[in-house]
Each structure stands twice: as C-alpha cells, then as structure tokens.
Amino acid sequence: LVVMFSLQTLMAQNYDESKVGNYRLPELLKTQKRKTVSTIKDWEKIRRPEILNLFENHVYGQVPKDFDDIAFEVTNLDKNAMDGKATLKEVAITVTRNQKSVSINLLMFTPNKAKKPVPMFLVINHRGIKTMDITRQNKDGFWPAEEVIEAGYGISGFDVIDVSPDDKVKFREGVLNQLYPEQLEMNNGMRALGAWGWGAARAIDYFEKDKAVDAGKIISVGHSRGGKASLWFGAQDKRVAITISNESGNSGAALSRRNFGETVERITNHFPYWFCPNYQQYANNENKLPVDQHMLIALIAPRAVYVASAAEDLWADPKGQYLALTEAQDVYELYKVHTNLPAEMPDVNEQIIRPHIGFHNREGKHNMTPYDWQQFIQFADNYFKRH
Numbered sequence: 001l002v003v004m005f006s007l008q009t010l011m012a013q014n015y016d017e018s019k020v021g022n023y024r025l026p027e028l029l030k031t032q033k034r035k036t037v038s039t040i041k042d043w044e045k046i047r048r049p050e051i052l053n054l055f056e057n058h059v060y061g062q063v064p065k066d067f068d069d070i071a072f073e074v075t076n077l078d079k080n081a082m083d084g085k086a087t088l089k090e091v092a093i094t095v096t097r098n099q100k101s102v103s104i105n106l107l108m109f110t111p112n113k114a115k116k117p118v119p120m121f122l123v124i125n126h127r128g129i130k131t132m133d134i135t136r137q138n139k140d141g142f143w144p145a146e147e148v149i150e151a152g153y154g155i156s157g158f159d160v161i162d163v164s165p166d167d168k169v170k171f172r173e174g175v176l177n178q179l180y181p182e183q184l185e186m187n188n189g190m191r192a193l194g195a196w197g198w199g200a201a202r203a204i205d206y207f208e209k210d211k212a213v214d215a216g217k218i219i220s221v222g223h224s225r226g227g228k229a230s231l232w233f234g235a236q237d238k239r240v241a242i243t244i245s246n247e248s249g250n251s252g253a254a255l256s257r258r259n260f261g262e263t264v265e266r267i268t269n270h271f272p273y274w275f276c277p278n279y280q281q282y283a284n285n286e287n288k289l290p291v292d293q294h295m296l297i298a299l300i301a302p303r304a305v306y307v308a309s310a311a312e313d314l315w316a317d318p319k320g321q322y323l324a325l326t327e328a329q330d331v332y333e334l335y336k337v338h339t340n341l342p343a344e345m346p347d348v349n350e351q352i353i354r355p356h357i358g359f360h361n362r363e364g365k366h367n368m369t370p371y372d373w374q375q376f377i378q379f380a381d382n383y384f385k386r387h
C-alpha cells in the first residue's frame with residue numbers, strides 16, 4: 001500500500017500555481033559560445049540554426065528532406081461542392097525514395113467566389129478522416145469547412161495515419177518504415193510528430209503547384225498533439241506564413257520547466273513514439289534540457305504565430321503557453337516587430353492580436369472549436385492585410 005501511494009504521488013501532476021517553483025529558462029539570445037545575439041544576422045546565421053539543432057537532437061528528432069520523387073494526382077474533383085460555393089479536391093501525394101513509396105491523401109476545399117489564389121488553412125489531423133467529411137454530411141466543428149470558405153480561405157488537411165499512425169507500435173508504418181528506416185536506428189531520428197510535419201511539408205509542395213492556392217499564405221493548424229507537430233513544422237519550414245498551435249501544451253507551446261499540468265516524464269512515458277529517444281532522458285529532469293518551448297516559438301519569428309488555449313484545459317497549462325509566447329518576443333524585436341504582449345495572461349475569451357502574434361484563452365474544455373477558428377480567421381485577416 002505504501003509503495004502504491006508513493007508511486008501515485010510521484011506520477012500526480014501539479015495544478016497549484018504556488019507549487020510551480022522557480023526555474024531558469026535557457027537563454028534565447030546567447031549562443032553556445034556565450035555570444036550575445038543582437039542582430040538579425042547573428043540570429044539567422046548562428047543562434048537559430050543552433051536552436052533548431054538542439055530541438056532535433058534532444059526533442060523531436062531530425063526531419064529528412066531528401067526523396068527521389070514526388071507525384072501529385074487529383075483523384076477527386078467537384079467544382080460544385082457546398083451547393084456551388086466551393087471546389088473540392090482530393091489529391092494523392094506519392095513520395096518515393098529508394099524504390100519505396102508512401103501516399104498521402106490531401107483533402108481541400110477552395111471558395112468559388114475567389115477572384116485570385118486564396119490563403120490556405122492546412123490541418124495536421126489526428127482525429128481521423130471522419131472529422132474532415134468531404135460529403136459535408138458530418139459537419140465537425142474541429143474542421144468547420146463552411147465557415148472557412150465563407151471567410152474567403154481554403155481549408156485542407158490530411159490524416160496523420162497516412163504518414164505515421166498515432167500508435168505506439170504502428171507509428172513506424174508509413175514514412176518511417178517505407179522511406180526513412182535509418183531514422184528508426186537513431187536516438188535523434190524522426191518519430192511521429194516530426195513525420196506529421198514532414199507530411200504537411202509535402203502538402204505545401206502540392207499547393208505550390210495549384211493555381212487556386214496562394215502558396216505564400218499557408219496557415220498550419222494543429223490541435224493538441226497536432227499542435228505540437230504544427231509548431232515544430234512551422235519552426236522549420238519557412239513556407240508556413242502563420243503557425244497555429246491549439247492547446248498543444250507540454251512539448252508544444254507550454255514551458256516545460258513550469259511544473260504545471262503534463263510533464264516531460266508523463267508525456268515520454270505515455271507517448272514515447274512522438275519524440276526522438278534522446279528526449280526520454282529529460283523525464284523529471286527538465287532543468288537539464290538545453291531548450292525550452294519559448295525557443296521553439298522563437299524559431300518561427302518573424303513569421304506569424306498564434307497560440308490558443310482553453311481555460312479548463314489545465315493539462316495543457318494555458319499560463320505556461322502564454323509565458324512561452326511572451327518569452328519569444330525578443331526575437332520578434334530583433335526584426336523590429338513590436339508585439340508588446342501584456343505580462344499577465346489576458347482574461348478568458350479576450351483575444352490578443354498583435355502584428356505577428358496572437359493568443360486567446362477560450363472558456364471551456366480541451367478541443368478545437370468554431371470559436372477558435374473564428375479567432376484564427378480574424379488573426380489571419382489582420383496579418384494578410386499587411387503581408
């Protein structure tokens with residue numbers, strides 16, 4: 001009994017602000033050689049590549065960029081979808097390396113009223129294909145296609161199962177076994193979250209060829225585990241104009257050193273296959289991490305980033321996500337983008353829109369909802385007016 005009790009105490013997550021404790025974040029603007037970074041040049045030439053490397057080697061694993069061939073085939077086209085309001089396309093994206101291939105089924109709607117190529121929301125979807133019902137019989141608020149089309153944007157997505165199934169064992173099926181088996185041998189090799197972002201990058205490869213899409217205005221969206229993948233993807237791929245993280249929490253937008261909600265120990269225990277094996281060593285050892293998650297957000301700068309939280313989703317630590325965002329501002333400042341976020345997290349349902357940075361903490365539970373999407377659209381409207 002005593003043993004069980006102490007085990008449970010060990011595993012329990014903290015939800016008490018007074019028990020968060022003190023922590024010191026790794027310095028964003030100090031290079032490994034202890035040089036202070038104060039110019040865009042030093043950031044782009046030295047510090048940014050260093051931080052990218054640290055995330056590859058210690059958290060998510062590297063993301064291979066090479067393959068032999070990529071082919072796009074439109075397998076379904078309906079110019080009269082949504083009662084004539086939208087065009088539906090299904091695109092089979094087939095990527096080949098060393099004679100083996102993987103196919104991603106990309107789903108997309110674009111608004112028919114658009115007079116020019118549209119900005120495109122791209123969802124890294126771990127909730128299954130049913131949430132993106134192309135017949136639109138099932139209108140899931142997680143992927144509110146009608147509202148997005150009405151607002152003049154395209155909406156798209158793919159099921160992560162096509163690249164790396166969200167499963168402890170099966171995650172290897174897909175790009176890891178087929179295209180990059182050597183990654184599985186490496187302690188800093190790609191795993192599921194990296195693979196999902198890799199899939200999103202292939203979707204952008206397609207958008208660059210589709211005249212209905214403005215490939216300079218891609219908005220990456222992910223919820224929770226998908227939000228972690230979206231941030232890691234947006235951090236690496238400069239073709240992403242706006243990176244959206246919805247309630248990504250631990251190993252996403254939330255600071256790992258804050259002892260609040262989910263921890264590195266809990267996540268690496270339950271979801272080891274999301275991260276590279278090296279990440280395991282930071283379980284109950286966050287202070288040894290050479291990075292924290294504010295540095296992931298900073299890699300996105302000066303491109304736009306939006307972090308959404310939900311007030312009842314304490315597991316994802318809304319305050320920890322907000323603090324990470326405020327810490328990342330220093331890099332935006334290097335680019336003369338003045339974001340001036342308030343030091344305190346804004347009230348529930350109060351949206352913060354700054355040039356290049358957005359945030360809200362919606363009332364309610366862990367989910368991605370039409371309310372969240374309305375905020376994303378407002379933010380994108382505002383950002384694309386200037387970019």
Ligand code: GCU
Nearest residue numbers: 224225226248249250262267
């Ligand atoms: C679990 C996991 C989180 C993750 C979430 C989700 O709760 O612990 O890290 O974000 O699932 O993807 O919904």
